[in-house]
Amino acid sequence: MSVTSLLSISLGAILVNNFIFSQFLGCCPFLGVSKKLDTAVGMGVAVTFVMGLASAITWLVNQYILIRFNLLYMQTVVFILVIAALVQFIEMFLQKSMPTLYTALGIYLPLITTNCAVLGVALLNIQSNYNFIESVVYGITGGLGFLLAIVLFASVRERNVFAECPKCFEGFPIALITAGLMALSFMGFSGLSAWG
Amino acid sequence: MNIGRQFKEGLVTNNPVLVQLLGMCSTMAITTSFFNGLGMGLSVLIILTLSNIIISAIRKIVPDKIRIAMFIVVIACFVTCVDLSLQAFVPDLSKALGVFLPLIVVNCIILGRAEAFCYKNGVLASAFDGIFQGLGYTVVLLVMSVIREFLGSGAFGGGVFNGGKGFQIFPEQFGAKILTMPVGGFLCLACLIAAMQWALTKTKNKKEESKS
Numbered sequence: 278m279s280v281t282s283l284l285s286i287s288l289g290a291i292l293v294n295n296f297i298f299s300q301f302l303g304c305c306p307f308l309g310v311s312k313k314l315d316t317a318v319g320m321g322v323a324v325t326f327v328m329g330l331a332s333a334i335t336w337l338v339n340q341y342i343l344i345r346f347n348l349l350y351m352q353t354v355v356f357i358l359v360i361a362a363l364v365q366f367i368e369m370f371l372q373k374s375m376p377t378l379y380t381a382l383g384i385y386l387p388l389i390t391t392n393c394a395v396l397g398v399a400l401l402n403i404q405s406n407y408n409f410i411e412s413v414v415y416g417i418t419g420g421l422g423f424l425l426a427i428v429l430f431a432s433v434r435e436r437n438v439f440a441e442c443p444k445c446f447e448g449f450p451i452a453l454i455t456a457g458l459m460a461l462s463f464m465g466f467s468g469l470s471a472w473g
Numbered sequence: 474m475n476i477g478r479q480f481k482e483g484l485v486t487n488n489p490v491l492v493q494l495l496g497m498c499s500t501m502a503i504t505t506s507f508f509n510g511l512g513m514g515l516s517v518l519i520i521l522t523l524s525n526i527i528i529s530a531i532r533k534i535v536p537d538k539i540r541i542a543m544f545i546v547v548i549a550c551f552v553t554c555v556d557l558s559l560q561a562f563v564p565d566l567s568k569a570l571g572v573f574l575p576l577i578v579v580n581c582i583i584l585g586r587a588e589a590f591c592y593k594n595g596v597l598a599s600a601f602d603g604i605f606q607g608l609g610y611t612v613v614l615l616v617m618s619v620i621r622e623f624l625g626s627g628a629f630g631g632g633v634f635n636g637g638k639g640f641q642i643f644p645e646q647f648g649a650k651i652l653t654m655p656v657g658g659f660l661c662l663a664c665l666i667a668a669m670q671w672a673l674t675k676t677k678n679k680k681e682e683s684k685s
Contacts, residue, residue, distance in 0.1 A: 303498070
């Protein structure tokens with residue numbers, strides 16, 4: 278493991294293999310809470326935070342509990358329970374110690390349990406045989422990629438409201454088309470994978 | 474209990490993907506070939522039906538506060554069963570679906586139906602709800618994968634028909650490659666939802682006209 282490999286992991290997670298635009302992980306919150314820019318930022322920050330923590334904890338659980346006791350077939354069940362408990366724990370912790378942040382993130386925290394990007398990053402870490410530091414870096418930068426995507430998308434969507442479009446495309450379909458065009462532009466980064 | 478109405482709701486008027494807008498991630502991600510679409514659709518159908526039955530059976534003994542956690546555990550168990558069986562019996566499919574197979578746990582369709590339907594209704598009604606909602610999901614996946622596979626690479630039914638090779642309808646180099654890429658998933662789903670909205674408003678207008 279070197280700085281270069283960490284750099285290429287983060288570049289990959291943020292731009293080249295963006296969680297939303299090329300892996301389709303976490304689309305539900307991406308499309309659901311992107312109507313306004315400030316809520317989108319809140320959701321993105323919360324997801325980044327949880328993804329970083331979740332990849333650290335699931336990696337440890339996988340390495341020291343599941344592999345050690347030969348329980349790998351329980352992976353999905355254990356991971357989702359760990360994530361649900363983690364989200365609950367973060368919620369209680371923030372409520373007690375950082376009430377301002379808690380009110381800012383508010384309703385988004387519990388929603389994160391069922392965000393497939395979080396469970397996805399935990400499973401992908403194991404699949405690609407990352408070590409502990411690589412997993413954490415991948416989790417955090419994956420979250421940053423999500424944050425970037427949702428912020429860009431929300432700002433485009435705020436303008437979309439004023440544009441005219443065919444009646445049947447109003448609302449959700451036009452948002453999906455917007456997301457599709459953004460995915461197209463993110464495809465431009467795919468050449469970067471040759472580097473590093 | 475009205476099975477006919479449930480059938481119509483699951484497939485058309487309350488379709489999980491096109492109307493309730495649930496479970497988008499897997500819908501867009503894995504519909505690159507007929508084989509994947511069919512496999513994913515059937516897996517979700519099975520898991521949804523089984524978890525619906527169990528959840529509606531235990532709904533009276535589960536405390537209100539921890540119901541979501543209980544739902545997730547039940548769903549995760551069935552997902553693990555299906556995941557392991559696919560790994561054993563259909564390894565190609567398991568490889569093609571990759572991380573999206575365990576991710577069925579967090580597929581909003583299953584948790585959404587558990588919360589919105591099974592928690593309030595009996596076992597039999599929930600079982601039918603699972604079957605019909607699962608069918609609705611499968612149909613959307615199949616339509617999307619047929620469109621994307623046909624326009625994207627000129628093939629039809631790769632991995633299922635014609636001894637696994639599928640039918641090549643027009644040469645592959647003439648296909649719109651973009652449809653098999655992530656962008657195609659977004660665009661294709663947008664067009665399907667738009668078509669659905671158009672059809673629903675049209676039938677609604679017709680009904681109102683005939684009333685007046």
